[in-house]
Amino acid sequence: xxxxxxxxxxxxxxxxxxxxxxxxxxxxxxxxxxxxxxxxxxxxxxxxxxxxxxxxxxxxxxxxxxxxxxxxxxxxxxxxxxxxxxxxxxxxxxxxxxxxxxxxxxxxxxxxxxxxxxxxxxxxxxxxxxxxxxxxxxxxxxxxxxxxxxxxxxxxxxxxxxxxxxxxxxxxxxxxxxxxxxxxxxxxxxxxxxxxxxxxxxxxxxxxxxxxxxxxxxxxxxxxxxxxxxxxxxxxxxxxxxxxxxxxxxxxxxxxxxxxxxxxxxxxxxxxxxxxxxxxxxxxxxxxxxxxxxxxxxxxxxxxxxxxxxxxxxxxxxxxxxxxxxxxxxxxxxxxxxxxxxxxxxxxxxxxxxxxxxxxxxxxxxxxxxxxxxxxxxxxxxxxxxxxxxxxxxxxxxxxxxxxxxxxxxxxxxxxxxxxxxxxxxxxxxxxxxxxxxxxxxxxxxxxxxxxxxxxxxxxxxxxxxxxxxxxxxxxxxxxxxxxxxxxxxxxxxxxxxxxxxxxxxxxxxxxxxxxxxxxx
Amino acid sequence: xxxxxxxxxxxxxxxxxxxxxxxxxxxxxxxxxxxxxxxxxxxxxxxxxxxxxxxxxxxxxxxxxxxxxxxxxxxxxxxxxxxxxxxxxxxxxxxxxxxxxxxxxxxxxxxxxxxxxxxxxxxxxxxxxxxxxxxxxxxxxxxxxxxxxxxxxxxxxxxxxxxxxxxxxxxxxxxxxxxxxxxxxxxxxxxxxxxxxxxxxxxxxxxxxxxxxxxxxxxxxxxxxxxxxxxxxxxxxxxxxxxxxxxxxxxxxxxxxxxxxxxxxxxxxxxxxxxxxxxxxxxxxxxxxxxxxxxxxxxxxxxxxxxxxxxxxxxxxxxxxxxxxxxxxxxxxxxxxxxxxxxxxxxxxxxxxxxxxxxxxxxxxxxxxxxxxxxxxxxxxxxxxxxxxxxxxxxxxxxxxxxxxxxxxxxxxxxxxxxxxxxxxxxxxxxxxxxxxxxxxx
Numbered sequence: 001x002x003x004x005x006x007x008x009x010x011x012x013x014x015x016x017x018x019x020x021x022x023x024x025x026x027x028x029x030x031x032x033x034x035x036x037x038x039x040x041x042x043x044x045x046x047x048x049x050x051x052x053x054x055x056x057x058x059x060x061x062x063x064x065x066x067x068x069x070x071x072x073x074x075x076x077x078x079x080x081x082x083x084x085x086x087x088x089x090x091x092x093x094x095x096x097x098x099x100x101x102x103x104x105x106x107x108x109x110x111x112x113x114x115x116x117x118x119x120x121x122x123x124x125x126x127x128x129x130x131x132x133x134x135x136x137x138x139x140x141x142x143x144x145x146x147x148x149x150x151x152x153x154x155x156x157x158x159x160x161x162x163x164x165x166x167x168x169x170x171x172x173x174x175x176x177x178x179x180x181x182x183x184x185x186x187x188x189x190x191x192x193x194x195x196x197x198x199x200x201x202x203x204x205x206x207x208x209x210x211x212x213x214x215x216x217x218x219x220x221x222x223x224x225x226x227x228x229x230x231x232x233x234x235x236x237x238x239x240x241x242x243x244x245x246x247x248x249x250x251x252x253x254x255x256x257x258x259x260x261x262x263x264x265x266x267x268x269x270x271x272x273x274x275x276x277x278x279x280x281x282x283x284x285x286x287x288x289x290x291x292x293x294x295x296x297x298x299x300x301x302x303x304x305x306x307x308x309x310x311x312x313x314x315x316x317x318x319x320x321x322x323x324x325x326x327x328x329x330x331x332x333x334x335x336x337x338x339x340x341x342x343x344x345x346x347x348x349x350x351x352x353x354x355x356x357x358x359x360x361x362x363x364x365x366x367x368x369x370x371x372x373x374x375x376x377x378x379x380x381x382x383x384x385x386x387x388x389x390x391x392x393x394x395x396x397x398x399x400x401x402x403x404x405x406x407x408x409x410x411x412x413x414x415x416x417x418x419x420x421x422x423x424x425x426x427x428x429x430x431x432x433x434x435x436x437x438x439x440x441x442x443x444x445x446x447x448x449x450x451x452x453x454x455x456x457x458x459x460x461x462x463x464x465x466x467x468x469x470x471x472x473x474x475x476x477x478x479x480x481x482x483x484x485x486x487x488x489x490x491x492x493x494x495x496x497x498x499x500x501x502x503x504x505x506x507x508x509x510x511x512x513x514x515x516x517x518x519x520x521x
Numbered sequence: 522x523x524x525x526x527x528x529x530x531x532x533x534x535x536x537x538x539x540x541x542x543x544x545x546x547x548x549x550x551x552x553x554x555x556x557x558x559x560x561x562x563x564x565x566x567x568x569x570x571x572x573x574x575x576x577x578x579x580x581x582x583x584x585x586x587x588x589x590x591x592x593x594x595x596x597x598x599x600x601x602x603x604x605x606x607x608x609x610x611x612x613x614x615x616x617x618x619x620x621x622x623x624x625x626x627x628x629x630x631x632x633x634x635x636x637x638x639x640x641x642x643x644x645x646x647x648x649x650x651x652x653x654x655x656x657x658x659x660x661x662x663x664x665x666x667x668x669x670x671x672x673x674x675x676x677x678x679x680x681x682x683x684x685x686x687x688x689x690x691x692x693x694x695x696x697x698x699x700x701x702x703x704x705x706x707x708x709x710x711x712x713x714x715x716x717x718x719x720x721x722x723x724x725x726x727x728x729x730x731x732x733x734x735x736x737x738x739x740x741x742x743x744x745x746x747x748x749x750x751x752x753x754x755x756x757x758x759x760x761x762x763x764x765x766x767x768x769x770x771x772x773x774x775x776x777x778x779x780x781x782x783x784x785x786x787x788x789x790x791x792x793x794x795x796x797x798x799x800x801x802x803x804x805x806x807x808x809x810x811x812x813x814x815x816x817x818x819x820x821x822x823x824x825x826x827x828x829x830x831x832x833x834x835x836x837x838x839x840x841x842x843x844x845x846x847x848x849x850x851x852x853x854x855x856x857x858x859x860x861x862x863x864x865x866x867x868x869x870x871x872x873x874x875x876x877x878x879x880x881x882x883x884x885x886x887x888x889x890x891x892x893x894x895x896x897x898x899x900x901x902x903x904x905x906x907x908x909x910x911x912x913x914x915x916x917x918x919x920x921x922x923x924x925x926x927x928x929x930x931x932x933x934x935x936x937x938x939x940x941x942x943x944x945x946x947x948x949x950x951x952x953x954x955x956x957x958x959x960x961x962x963x
Contacts, residue, residue, distance in 0.1 A: 037952065044562040044587070045953065047571055141721035142705075163874035165865065172862045179855045182593045182627070185680060185706040188851040189627070196600050196628060200592020221895060222888045283715055338734025339715045343562050346711070349734070350568040353810040360738035405926035406936055409919050412895065416902055416915070417944055421954035424555075424588045426903050433899045445875045463854040468705045470849050472674055472721065 007372035010056045011380060020057045021064040021381055025388045028065035032072025033392060035082045035209045036418020039069040040343040047347060055355040056373050062351070063374065064381035066344055070287060070324055071115040071389055078107045079400045080411060082213035086204065087287040087323040089453045090295045092212050093161065097311040104397065107316060109258030112389045114269065114317045115324040116382045117262060121273035122280065122325030123378035126332055130371075131364055133281055133329075134336040139487055140282055142472070143480065146465040147491035148282065149458045152289040153451070154498050155296035160448035161309030164506055170447045174455025175462070177202055183460075185467045197427045204456040206419035206428040207435045211449045213415045214436025217408055219443075254393055261317055268298065268314070269321050276322030280329025286342045287326040288457055294322030296498075309448065328378050335359045335371060549609060549786050553584040555955045557605075557613040559598020561591045564709070565731065565812070566774055569642060570614045572806050573776070576797035581789075586953040594618065594679060596628045603634035607781035609790055612638065617683050617772040620830045624837040625681060632826040636782055639794045640775035640817035640825065642807070644728035645748035646687035647758065649741045651717060659745045659764040662724070663695060670701040675724035676713040680706040680847050684726040686836055687747055687770035691761065694768045699842060706847070717741065728772060729755055730811035747771070754811055773815070773829070775822055791819055894925050910959025911949070916941050 011017055024046075031042040043062055050058035073084030074095065081096035083089040098107050126133065140148075153171055160167035180191045181201030192198040262269065272294045279290040298318035299308040308315045331348070333339045338359045340346035352359055357367060364371055400407065419432040439449050473479025481492055556574045560566040567589060574585040590598035595618035602613025615635060623631045648662070656662040666673055677684030689699035702724065707713040710727035714735055717725045725732070725741075729752060735741045743758045747770045751760055761768050776794050778787060797803060798816050807814045817825060836842055869875050884892075898918040906914040916937050923933035948954040 040562045041952075044567065044571060044589075047568070138715070138718045141716055141719035143721075144719075163869075163872065165869050165872060166874050169862075169865045169869055172858055172865055176855065176858050176862065179858070182596070183851040183854075185847070185851070190851050190855065196593070196596060199594075199627070200597040203592075218892050218895065221891045222884065283712070333715075337715075337718070337740075338738070339711050339718075346564065347562065347568070350810065353733075354806055356809050358737055359734050361740075362738070405923070405928045406932070408926065409922035410936075410940055412898070412922065413915055413919060413940060413944060416899060417948055417954075417956070420956070421948055421952070423590055424955055425590070426906070429899065429903050433896060433903075437896065447875070464706070464708060466854060467849050468707070468721075471703060471705050471847075475848065 003368040004372050004376075006369040007376050010369060010373045011060070011376045014054075014056065016053070017057045017060050017377075020053065020060045021377070021384055022388075024061045024065040025068045025381060025384045028068030029072040029385075029388055029392045031065070032069030032084045033075045033396065034414065034418060035076055035084050035213060036205055036415075036421055038205065038422070039066045039085065040347070041422070042069065043344050043347050047351060050351050050354075055352070055357060055370065056377075058351050058355065059348070059370075059374055060377050060381075062344065062348055063377045064384065066327055067119050067324065067378065067381040068385050068388060070327060071112060071320070071385060072392060074111040074115070074320060075108065075392060075396045078104055078111070079396055080213065081216045082411075082415070083208060083453075085287075086208060086453060086457060087291050087326075088320075089208060089212070089288075089450055090156070090159070090291045090319050091312075091316045092450060093309055093448070094307075094312050094316050096216075098313060098316075101311070103313070105254050105393075106257040106261075106313060108393045108397075109254035109256070110261040110313060110317045111320045112254070112386065112393065113258035113262050114272075114321040115389075116385055117269055118273050118276060118321030118324040119327065119382035119385070120379050121270065121321075122277045122328040123375045123382075125273065125277040125325070126281075126328050127372070127375040130332050131336070133278075134332050134361075136278075137281055137283065137333045137339075138337065141485070141488075142465045142468040143482060143485055143488040144491060145282075146462065146469060146480065147488055147495055148279075148289070149462045149465065151491060151495050151498065152292055153454060153458055153462070154495060155292045156451040156454040158498060158502050159292070159296045159299050159308050159315070160451055162446045162448060164502055166445075166447045167451050170442065170449065171451040171455050173442075173447075174452035175459045177207075177452070178456050178459025179463065183463065185464055195427075197425065200423075201460065202431055202456065203422060203428055204453060205422050206432040207456055208453045209415050209419050210432035210435030211439035211452060213411065214432060215439030215443060215449070217411055217415075218436060218440045220404065220408055254390060261313070265314065265317060268318055272298065272318040272321035273325040276325025277329045279322075280326025281332045283330075283333045283339050283342075286330060287323040288454065290326035291319040291323040292454060295319040300501075309450075324382070328375070331374060335363050335374075336361055549789055550581055550583045552610065552958075553586055553953075553955065554581065554609075555605075555611045556585050556587045557598050557602045557611065558587050558589050559591065559595045559602070559614070559616060559618070560589070562589050566614055566616055568810070569774060569807075569812065572803055573614075573641065573794075573797055576800050576803050577793055580793035580796050584953060586955050588955060594622065594627070594682070596622055596630075600628055600630050602777070603630045603779055605779050607636075607779045609778065609782050609786035612776055612778050612790065612794075614774055615777045616774050617829070620826065620833045621681075621683065621686070621837070624834055632823075632830055634780055635777035636780045636787060637819050637822040637826060638776040638778060638787070638791050639798055639819060640773055640815050640822045641798050642774040642812050643771050643815035644730060644813045645746050645752065645769065645771040646684060646726055647729050647732070647746040648688070648691075648744045649714075649717070649725045649727070649732055649736075650723065650744060652739055652742050654723070654742070656744065657742075659759070659761065659766075662744055666692070666697060666701055670698070671703055673702050673723045674705050674721070675702045675726060676705045676707040676716065676722050677710055677726040678707065678713070680704060683770070683772055684710075686833070686842075688724070688726040689842060690770060690836055691747070691766065691768050693839070694766055714741070729758065730813070733811045752813065754808075754813070773825070775817070891925065895922065898922060906957035906959070908959050910961055911956040912941055912945060913959065914957070915944070 031037045042065055046061050070085055070087055073088040077083045077088040077092050078095040078099055081092050083092050095107050157167040157171050182189055182199045275294045276290045280286060295315050298315050299305045302314055330342050330345050334345035334349055340349055349359055416429055419428045422428060469479045558567050558570040570587050574587050577585045590601045599619050605611035619632055622628050650656050675688055685704055692699050692701055710731035713725045714732060716722045745761045746752060746758050747761050747768055749762055749769055898921055902914050902918050919937045949956045
């Protein structure tokens with residue numbers, strides 16, 4: 001108990017810490033809302049500055065920046081359908097379609113408050129159970145990861161809109177694209193056509209900006225020109241929708257809709273936060289998979305599953321809760337085992353070591369006040385996110401009301417610079433463009449784009465695990481269902497269940513529509 | 522106003538704005554320096570690079586921006602560093618992979634393409650097992666490998682990476698085959714250690730600082746370090762030498778410039794790096810994080826690189842390594858995927874799920890024209906940014922798009938100026954992204 005009090009004093013007793021939390025929150029929201037700028041990059045930029053800060057203030061900067069960046073990814077995702085961070089890609093379509101109907105305040109309000117609640121719940125779960133949960137993380141070997149990744153990928157197919165077969169097709173296309181470059185396992189070049197730059201593979205951030213952002217810009221060019229050519233707006237022209245949207249917007253407030261959403265979905269929020277913290281805790285899984293799995297679980301238990309992947313506000317709320325809840329989780333293996341859950345916590349371990357704090361199992365006994373301070377910081381950062389996020393929503397909503405003729409070129413410029421800035425590589429800009437055209441073509445064929453993004457992220461990891469298991473077992477497939485690894489078996493059966501239920505539902509729906517057709521005939 | 526005149530006018534306006542901000546002196550350096558790190562943000566190389574960049578900034582008085590040019594097991598970053606303009610404005614953190622990649626035929630870049638500045642870090646390889654394992658010493662582990670060839674699983678990095686070479690070299694040195702321990706390729710030391718804890722591996726080979734936390738927590742045991750003497754930071758760990766094995770492997774990291782930088786400039790950089798690497802802050806950082814300090818000046822570093830390169834050449838050309846092939850090749854996974862793709866495509870075609878949403882969305886000729894302009898703009902940017910610089914290229918594509926969208930020129934020109942300068946300030950100055958610098962330096 002006294003540790004918690006010390007932690008509170010550490011955080012609230014020091015005005016620098018509060019100031020740092022505030023500034024980092026603004027920085028985080030800013031970084032998160034520009035596609036291409038990642039939280040990792042922002043944390044890396046912060047590191048030299050942390051040299052002068054005391055450990056608590058240094059951690060405060062990282063915690064508050066990351067928590068705010070993940071929420072801020074929802075802002076461009078909602079307004080422009082460009083996910084600011086990969087963790088938002090799961091519901092890019094839903095958010096955009098709802099915005100088209102003039103419900104952007106509803107989406108952003110729900111996303112903001114759900115992120116806040118998710119983040120706080122995630123911190124609480126780990127504060128109470130962290131030490132026990134760390135044991136689960138050490139039980140995950142290559143086989144468990146393999147099934148977890150497959151499960152995450154399946155979720156992306158299950159939640160996609162339209163025919164599931166198309167979702168599967170998108171997934172496989174994504175996985176194939178992810179094999180370009182040097183294979184992680186063998187360091188042998190594949191599909192690189194002798195271009196050394198391609199050895200690094202297709203980075204998923206420019207690909208994501210292209211698939212969602214550029215293809216959306218291309219689509220807008222399609223409709224914008226038509227309006228200008230005929231000199232009169234058609235029934236469903238974007239301009240008219242925009243006008244209707246503004247009309248609707250003025251009647252729904254950001255906070256009102258968010259609070260309403262939260263009060264209606266108390267249990268769902270708890271469930272999503274639980275999923276988020278569990279998945280977030282596994283090194284290498286993180287907020288991206290958490291959002292997808294939570295979205296899929298939400299769809300499974302929803303009364304309106306047909307809306308998911310199209311315009312489901314419930315899905316958005318659950319996914320955004322989970323991705324923020326996952327953030328605190330990643331710190332558990334980092335603090336207790338010194339194994340970073342993601343690149344952000346890898347930097348954090350560096351910061352801790354620099355401050356002469358060695359992560360390890362005894363950190364809870366030796367440095368308990370520090371650990372509790374981290375959780376207090378998580379909670380504080382999420383509370384500060386409310387006003388900062390609200391301001392960001394207001395500013396961003398104002399910005400996107402610019403005339404389309406100015407907005408579209410500006411978006412294009414930001415997409416280019418965003419893709420370039422990740423690695424300072426022109427290849428990334430080219431990847432963005434090619435993916436944009438691909439996304440445009442695929443969408444016209446009703447092939448969903450979100451599974452491609454997840455496949456690009458998880459593809460190399462899946463392959464690595466696949467080869468590792470098969471090498472370890474000497475070429476036999478028994479290695480995938482090792483009876484000595486009950487956790488792996490459990491994950492494999494959940495994977496099987498997901499697919500069996502998806503197929504059964506698919507067949508049943510087809511029967512129903514057949515019957516309907518016959519009746520109408 | 523005609524379109525060309527808009528372009529000319531706006532270029533003048535833009536250049537006057539940008540140029541007014543900088544007074545170009547003939548001193549070196551007078552603009553930001555790009556510091557290429559061939560490995561990802563958060564890893565050991567990245568952390569050391571950023572720490573050093575921070576110190577360098579104070580020495581040189583200009584921003585030093587770390588760029589993570591990752592991928593290809595180090596090929597991307599090292600190639601970009603070697604091929605950069607030798608004007609002193611690009612420096613690279615080269616790592617041991619520079620001595621390995623070209624022997625494996627992955628790149629033609631070698632240490633000869635670089636002009637070494639200073640080595641800053643060197644860490645020896647070590648062998649780790651779980652604390653609850655039965656092997657208490659190197660001899661016991663060796664016996665276990667002899668008794669069950671091919672049964673024990675080890676990792677630490679990808680197939681053919683530095684730690685793999687370290688372990689395979691040890692095995693050959695004691696008269697075993699490199700394949701007597703099954704190497705499971707992993708993404709690096711961190712996932713390998715996690716796998717070791719989860720029971721998927723028996724042995725991990727990596728440097729001691731990478732395993733620092735688990736070692737301190739007594740979760741893993743270090744059986745020996747491949748150095749000629751015990752590490753000052755970890756005096757309790759025995760060396761391989763003590764066990765009668767003459768085998769040493771270490772990673773090294775250091776600063777280098779592309780070959781051909783003028784002498785006056787390289788002297789400035791060398792002095793600055795030397796000051797930075799010997800600064801108290803940097804040394805404190807290295808000590809606290811457990812990295813081995815090795816401040817080796819340029820000439821000695823060049824000799825060291827040459828020797829290391831020769832040694833790796835022998836390792837890779839040796840019979841032991843030549844016979845070592847990964848059983849499950851790089852095309853296995855793509856082949857499986859292609860099979861799945863074929864099945865899925867057939868399914869899609871049979872069920873007719875690939876039909877278009879609606880005929881209303883047909884692309885007219887004008888919109889096709891529009892889209893190709895947009896695509897052309899991006900292509901134009903990619904092609905011209907390196908020579909024209911970010912400011913001019915982006916201004917040109919914005920103006921083209923604005924004029925296509927029928928924005929009046931009195932709106933388009935100020936909007937372009939505003940957008941370009943905003944983005945430039947934001948990314949290049951605020952976020953330290955090295956935007957393309959053309960001929961004029963902007």
